[in-house]
Amino acid sequence: MIQERPFDILSKSSGKQVLIRLKGGVYIRGTLTSFDAHMNVVVESAEELDDGELKAKLGTILLRGGNIIYVSPA
Amino acid sequence: MIQERPFDILSKSSGKQVLIRLKGGVYIRGTLTSFDAHMNVVVESAEELDDGELKAKLGTILLRGGNIIYVSPA
Amino acid sequence: MIQERPFDILSKSSGKQVLIRLKGGVYIRGTLTSFDAHMNVVVESAEELDDGELKAKLGTILLRGGNIIYVSPA
Amino acid sequence: MIQERPFDILSKSSGKQVLIRLKGGVYIRGTLTSFDAHMNVVVESAEELDDGELKAKLGTILLRGGNIIYVSPA
Amino acid sequence: MIQERPFDILSKSSGKQVLIRLKGGVYIRGTLTSFDAHMNVVVESAEELDDGELKAKLGTILLRGGNIIYVSPA
Amino acid sequence: MIQERPFDILSKSSGKQVLIRLKGGVYIRGTLTSFDAHMNVVVESAEELDDGELKAKLGTILLRGGNIIYVSPA
Amino acid sequence: MIQERPFDILSKSSGKQVLIRLKGGVYIRGTLTSFDAHMNVVVESAEELDDGELKAKLGTILLRGGNIIYVSPA
Numbered sequence: 001m002i003q004e005r006p007f008d009i010l011s012k013s014s015g016k017q018v019l020i021r022l023k024g025g026v027y028i029r030g031t032l033t034s035f036d037a038h039m040n041v042v043v044e045s046a047e048e049l050d051d052g053e054l055k056a057k058l059g060t061i062l063l064r065g066g067n068i069i070y071v072s073p074a
Numbered sequence: 075m076i077q078e079r080p081f082d083i084l085s086k087s088s089g090k091q092v093l094i095r096l097k098g099g100v101y102i103r104g105t106l107t108s109f110d111a112h113m114n115v116v117v118e119s120a121e122e123l124d125d126g127e128l129k130a131k132l133g134t135i136l137l138r139g140g141n142i143i144y145v146s147p148a
Numbered sequence: 149m150i151q152e153r154p155f156d157i158l159s160k161s162s163g164k165q166v167l168i169r170l171k172g173g174v175y176i177r178g179t180l181t182s183f184d185a186h187m188n189v190v191v192e193s194a195e196e197l198d199d200g201e202l203k204a205k206l207g208t209i210l211l212r213g214g215n216i217i218y219v220s221p222a
Numbered sequence: 223m224i225q226e227r228p229f230d231i232l233s234k235s236s237g238k239q240v241l242i243r244l245k246g247g248v249y250i251r252g253t254l255t256s257f258d259a260h261m262n263v264v265v266e267s268a269e270e271l272d273d274g275e276l277k278a279k280l281g282t283i284l285l286r287g288g289n290i291i292y293v294s295p296a
Numbered sequence: 297m298i299q300e301r302p303f304d305i306l307s308k309s310s311g312k313q314v315l316i317r318l319k320g321g322v323y324i325r326g327t328l329t330s331f332d333a334h335m336n337v338v339v340e341s342a343e344e345l346d347d348g349e350l351k352a353k354l355g356t357i358l359l360r361g362g363n364i365i366y367v368s369p370a
Numbered sequence: 371m372i373q374e375r376p377f378d379i380l381s382k383s384s385g386k387q388v389l390i391r392l393k394g395g396v397y398i399r400g401t402l403t404s405f406d407a408h409m410n411v412v413v414e415s416a417e418e419l420d421d422g423e424l425k426a427k428l429g430t431i432l433l434r435g436g437n438i439i440y441v442s443p444a
Numbered sequence: 445m446i447q448e449r450p451f452d453i454l455s456k457s458s459g460k461q462v463l464i465r466l467k468g469g470v471y472i473r474g475t476l477t478s479f480d481a482h483m484n485v486v487v488e489s490a491e492e493l494d495d496g497e498l499k500a501k502l503g504t505i506l507l508r509g510g511n512i513i514y515v516s517p518a
Contacts (some may be wrong), residue, residue, distance in 0.1 A: 283442040
């Protein structure tokens with residue numbers, strides 16, 4: 001088995017739809033376009049979700065990695 | 075695809091309107107004029123918003139990066 | 149006695165089922181596929197549990213190590 | 223456009239009135255007299271405000287940067 | 297008096313029963329089998345306790361040091 | 371104007387009465403006798419205050435800098 | 445005046461009774477036997493107090509420095 005590194009999943013998800021859960025119960029859904037070693041990410045066509053319902057259309061956002069609980073390729 | 079870095083969005087937003095969400099439910103809207111590697115930012119003509127409503131006009135503010143959840147070009 | 153290091157348990161659990169408890173009462177169950185020195189982990193076939201009940205099927209997720217309370221091989 | 227750095231606003235505000243918002247809803251108003259790279263600041267003639275009302279006169283205080291949300295020149 | 301270092305107590309407790317208090321009122325009891333400089337620990341036959349009562353049998357767990365309040369040899 | 375550094379106020383307050391506000395609404399009043407670069411401080415004849423009222427006489431205490439909101443020379 | 449360093453109080457308190465306040469309102473009383481640069485400490489004959497009342501006898505404990513608010517020689 002070739003061991004991947006966790007951030008490989010961010011490389012593979014670039015340009016694709018992801019769901020991101022933040023601390024405090026906020027979810028962001030959109031297209032991952034860039035990330036860095038601190039897990040700071042840029043998401044385009046970002047939507048903020050509350051219990052699965054659309055709360056706000058945010059366009060492009062820069063999310064600080066420190067508030068991210070998980071990133072999931074959609 | 076040329077991979078951008080997340081902070082490129084801050085460079086591109088300099089001198090433009092941004093919406094910033096802070097921890098604790100505070101939103102700041104205004105013109106981004108500078109930032110550093112810790113995501114400390116200066117926002118001019120800054121307004122504090124509470125649930126989309128104007129709460130206070132703050133003028134120029136220096137925001138600590140550590141409290142930022144996201145920055146979104148308006 | 150040969151002293152192991154704590155992260156050895158992650159190496160041994162790679163490709164296997166784990167239960168992960170996060171801050172804020174969230175549990176994730178799934179297959180551990182990679183990890184790094186910050187305890188960032190990728191879990192495949194991830195399920196989010198609430199009090200032992202399935203809350204959401206998440207597929208593959210990248211979990212930030214900083215929010216993990218414990219990882220337990222199932 | 224010459225890009226300033228965020229802390230330039232602290233240099234420019236030295237000796238002047240500032241409003242500082244801290245985590246936990248505390249506001250401090252007074253004269254900024256010094257700061258360092260961690261955003262630790264000294265404020266003279268400092269007043270603690272609660273919802274815009276004067277809560278306490280503190281004289282000179284050393285504020286830890288880590289608790290600061292924003293600094294705003296008055 | 298020969299001054300010991302705090303982590304010596306972890307070395308001496310390896311292979312023995314410990315009680316660990318985590319942030320958020322969670323207690324873990326079990327056999328300490330490894331630790332590192334961040335106080336990350338592996339506990340075998342781990343049990344989660346709530347107010348002294350057994351809440352869950354966890355088997356082997358890797359606990360992040362950052363959430364530990366104290367470790368006490370039983 | 372000669373720019374002082376914030377910690378100069380701690381040097382000048384050594385041996386004098388200070389009021390220290392901690393996270394979580396705790397106030398400590400007493401004589402500052404030492405400090406270091408992390409803002410860890412020793413306070414002698416320390417008293418814990420709650421809403422301005424004496425809650426406990428603590429004698430000498432070592433306070434972790436990380437919990438300090440501000441230090442104010444009395 | 446010879447300026448002491450804050451941790452000198454830990455050296456002087458080794459082998460003696462201390463009262464330690466932790467985040468979250470937990471108090472520990474016992475004999476300080478070792479400490480390190482992170483303020484991690486070992487306390488023997490440790491007792492957990494709640495509002496001054498004995499809540500639990502803990503024996504020897506290793507306390508993480510990060511949760512300590514203050515250490516006070518008794």
